[in-house]
Structures are given as C-alpha cells and as structure tokens.
Amino acid sequence: xxxxxxxxxxxxxxxxxxxxxxxxxxxxxxxxxxxxxxxxxxxxxxxxxxxxxxxxxxxxxxxxxxxxxxxxxxxxxxxxxxxxxxxxxxxxxxxxxxxxxxxxxxxxxxxxxxxxxxxxxxxxxxxxxxxxxxxxxxxxxxxxxxxxxxxxxxxxxxxxxxxxxxxxxxxxxxxxxxxxxxxxxxxxxxxxxxxxxxxx
Amino acid sequence: xxxxxxxxxxxxxxxxxxxxxxxxxxxxxxxxxxxxxxxxxxxxxxxxxxxxxxxxxxxxxxxxxxxxxxxxxxxxxxxxxxxxxxxxxxxxxxxxxxxxxxxxxxxxxxxxxxxxxxxxxxxxxxxxxxxxxxxxxxxxxxxxxxxxxxxxxxxxxxxxxxxx
Numbered sequence: 254x255x256x257x258x259x260x261x262x263x264x265x266x267x268x269x270x271x272x273x274x275x276x277x278x279x280x281x282x283x284x285x286x287x288x289x290x291x292x293x294x295x296x297x298x299x300x301x302x303x304x305x306x307x308x309x310x311x312x313x314x315x316x317x318x319x320x321x322x323x324x325x326x327x328x329x330x331x332x333x334x335x336x337x338x339x340x341x342x343x344x345x346x347x348x349x350x351x352x353x354x355x356x357x358x359x360x361x362x363x364x365x366x367x368x369x370x371x372x373x374x375x376x377x378x379x380x381x382x383x384x385x386x387x388x389x390x391x392x393x394x395x396x397x398x399x400x401x402x403x404x405x406x407x408x409x410x411x412x413x414x415x416x417x418x419x420x421x422x423x424x425x426x427x428x429x430x431x432x433x434x435x436x437x438x439x440x441x442x443x444x445x446x447x448x449x450x451x452x453x
Numbered sequence: 454x455x456x457x458x459x460x461x462x463x464x465x466x467x468x469x470x471x472x473x474x475x476x477x478x479x480x481x482x483x484x485x486x487x488x489x490x491x492x493x494x495x496x497x498x499x500x501x502x503x504x505x506x507x508x509x510x511x512x513x514x515x516x517x518x519x520x521x522x523x524x525x526x527x528x529x530x531x532x533x534x535x536x537x538x539x540x541x542x543x544x545x546x547x548x549x550x551x552x553x554x555x556x557x558x559x560x561x562x563x564x565x566x567x568x569x570x571x572x573x574x575x576x577x578x579x580x581x582x583x584x585x586x587x588x589x590x591x592x593x594x595x596x597x598x599x600x601x602x603x604x605x606x607x608x609x610x611x612x613x614x615x616x617x
Contacts, residue, residue: 258539262500270507278506286502290495293549298487302480307461309479310472314465358486361581368586380590381583389582389594394601395573399454403570406548412557416454418566421612425571428608433601440593 293406300405308356317354321346331391331434332384341370345388355397364392383441387434394433396426493542501546504532526610527561529554533568534606538575538599545569563613572605 270279311317324346325337335342344367351360371385381389400422407415465472504510510532518528526534529551536543548569555561575598583591 258543259496259500263503266500266503266507266509269509269512270503273508273512275507279503282502282506283499286499287495289502289549290498290546291491293498293545294487294491294494297490297545298484301483301487305483305486306476306478306480307458309482310465310470310475311461312479313470313475314461314468316461316464358483364582365585368582368588372586372588379588381588381592381594385586385588386592386594386597389579390597390601392582393573393575393578393598394605395571397570399457400570402545403548403566406545406552407557407562407566410552410557410562412562415557418563418570418613421563421567421609421616422570424612424616425567425605425608428612429571429601429605432604433597436600437593437597440597 296405296409297402300401304355304399304401305358308354308359311354317347317350320353321350324349331387335371335384339370339374341367341374341384344370348388349391352392353396353398355399355401360392364388383437383444386440387437390433390437391430394426394430396423396430398423490542493540494546497540497543498546498549501532501543501550505550524607524610525614526606527564529561530565530568530609533565537568537572538602539577541574541577544574560613560617563617564609567613568606568609571609572602575599575602 266279270276308317328342328346328349329335329337332342332345335345344363348360348363348367351357351363367388368385371382371388372380400419403418403422404415407418462472465475514528514531517531521528521531533544533547533551536547548565551565552562555565557563557566575595579591579594579598583589583594
C-alpha cells in the first residue's frame with residue numbers, strides 16, 4: 254500500500270509542479286523535507302525516551318497491572334463470551350492499558366498476541382470474530398491519556414500551553430471510540446439476527 | 454505531568470524497583486523506536502513538503518472547501534484527515550507542516566492537534582494485527598474503524614469550538 258502511496262504522492266507533486274510553474278520550490282522542498290524530518294525526529298525522540306522510561310518504571314512497579322484491573326468491568330461489557338481469567342482476556346486488557354498510557358510500541362505486540370489468542374480459542378482460522386474486530390477497532394480508534402507527541406510538537410512551535418488541548422483530545426477520542434464501538438456492536442447484532450432468521 | 458512522574462517514581466521506590474536503571478532501559482527502548490521511525494518520517498516528510506511546495510495540496514484543499522466549510526472543518530486540516538488513517542508518519546509529517554504555517558494555539562492549529570491526538574492509523578494497524586495473525590476475512594472491521602476516524606475528525610472541530 255505504502256509503495257503506491259509514496260510513488261503517487263511524489264509523482265503527483267512533480268507533475269503538478271510543472272503545470273503550476275513551481276518546479277524550483279518542489280526541488281528545494283525535496284531537499285529541505287528530509288532535514289525537517291530529522292529535526293522533527295530529534296524533537297520527538299527526547300519525549301519518547303522520557304515517557305518510555307517512566308512507563309517502564311510504572312510497569313515494573315505494578316501500576317499498569319493495577320490500571321488493567323480497573324478496566325476489567327468495562328472490557329467485559331465490550332467483549333462477549335470471554336472468561337475474565339483467560340489468557341485472551343488478560344492480553345486484551347494489557348493491550349488496552351498500553352494504548353491508554355501512550356505506549357504504542359508495547360501495545361502492538363500485546364495486541365497481536367491478543368488477536369492470536371482470540372483466533373485460537375474462538376475457532377475458525379483466517380476469520381475475524383466479533384471480539385477480534387472489537388479489539389482492532391479499539392486499537393484504531395485510540396484513547397490516549399497523555400498525547401506526548403502532539404504536546405511536544407506544539408511546544409516546539411511556540412505554544413505557551415501545549416497541553417491545554419488535553420480535554421478536547423480526551424473528549425474527541427471518547428466520542429470517536431464510542432462511535433466505532435457502537436457501529437461494531439450494531440454489525441454483530443445484525444449478523445446474529447441474520448443467522449437466527451436463516452435458521453428459523 | 455510532573456506529578457505523574459513523581460507518583461510513578463515514588464511507587465517504584467516503595468516497591469523496591471531500581472527506578473533509575475529501569476528508566477534507562479525503557480528510555481533506550483523508546484529511543485530505538487524513534488530511530489526506527491526516522492526513515493519513514495524522512496520519506497513522508499519529503500512527500501508532504503513536495504506536495505505543499507507544488508501547490509497541489511492547496512488546490513485540493515480549495516476544491517474541497519465548499520464541503521468542509523459546510524461542516525465547519527478547516528480546509529487546511531483536510532490533508533491531515535486524509536493522511537491520518539493511512540500512515541502514522543505521514544500524519545506526523547502533515548501535522549508538522551500545518552504547525553509551521555499556523556500557530557499551534559490558533560483554531561486551525563488546535564483542530565489539527567486534537568485530530569492527531571484522538572485518532573489512530575487505521576490501515577497500518579489493521580495490516581499489522583491481521584497480518585500477524587493470518588486473518589484474511591476482516592468483515593466489518595474497516596467500516597467500524599473508518600467510522601471512528603470520521604467521527605473523530607468531526608468531534609475534533611466540535612470540541613475545539615466548544616472548549617476554546
């Protein structure tokens with residue numbers, strides 16, 4: 254997917270620049286773009302390292318486990334038919350907690366493990382069960398308690414209060430996750446009704 | 454934020470964790486990740502800068518502005534919204550581009566940041582999770598994920614309008 258996107262984007266800019274007479278600017282942009290990327294990366298690297306360090310301490314001190322426990326009742330509502338003591342449920346909980354705490358790198362392997370567990374225990378292989386879909390949708394919708402990347406970028410561009418958008422982000426995330434989850438449940442219900450209808 | 458750090462460190466000490474050592478390990482891990490991201494960021498930042506410089510981005514934005522202004526969605530954030538479900542580094546590059554032209558505390562700046570913070574990369578996440586588990590029939594995953602993304606875009610504008 255990326256190979257097409259990448260090629261098309263560069264092709265489109267180059268072609269359009271000829272039409273628009275901006276070939277010089279595009280040429281300069283190609284050279285300065287990479288420099289900006291490195292600068293951006295350095296800006297982000299610091300905060301990523303800081304947060305990663307703190308989160309590891311949190312993990313080793315059992316804080317993440319505690320938070321995971323707090324989420325159990327909510328997660329039981331979202332995921333149907335999984336025993337809360339099963340490996341699958343534990344993996345799901347850890348994945349959601351990692352996402353919440355902004356630990357994308359930890360969340361991904363945990364999420365993959367969770368999907369594998371679910372796929373194994375729920376039967377049909379190569380098939381996304383309702384619970385698997387719920388997990389993936391939750392991961393793609395994202396609720397992050399502390400959006401450090403965005404905050405750091407705001408700071409770098411001169412914002413006086415980089416974290417003032419935090420309530421907005423939380424509210425917006427909540428709305429989008431709710432929408433995603435609702436649609437997900439709606440689809441599963443529709444599926445169940447269809448199957449029941451067929452059997453009747 | 455400083456309180457969170459204090460809380461974590463104190464809890465760690467109480468639980469007999471070597472907080473400094475663990476911090477270093479965690480920090481190092483994440484530094485590696487930052488470097489892992491760099492190549493993709495270079496690729497996408499170059500794309501974004503070229504798109505911007507050629508004027509194509511502006512053209513697309515102007516094209517879509519009747520629709521977006523109907524929704525109250527700033528047209529400058531449209532490229533970000535389009536990029537977001539596709540690529541995380543692309544979205545970051547796009548955000549960087551938006552923030553260099555609009556102050557982060559402006560309406561446009563804020564909407565862009567809220568959008569970035571409340572949504573996540575859809576296609577990539579799906580590819581990674583389903584690819585690793587060998588799942589081919591994804592059923593209603595994509596519609597639900599995209600619904601979440603779209604709602605997030607609209608919600609970003611709403612929340613910034615209401616809260617600021």
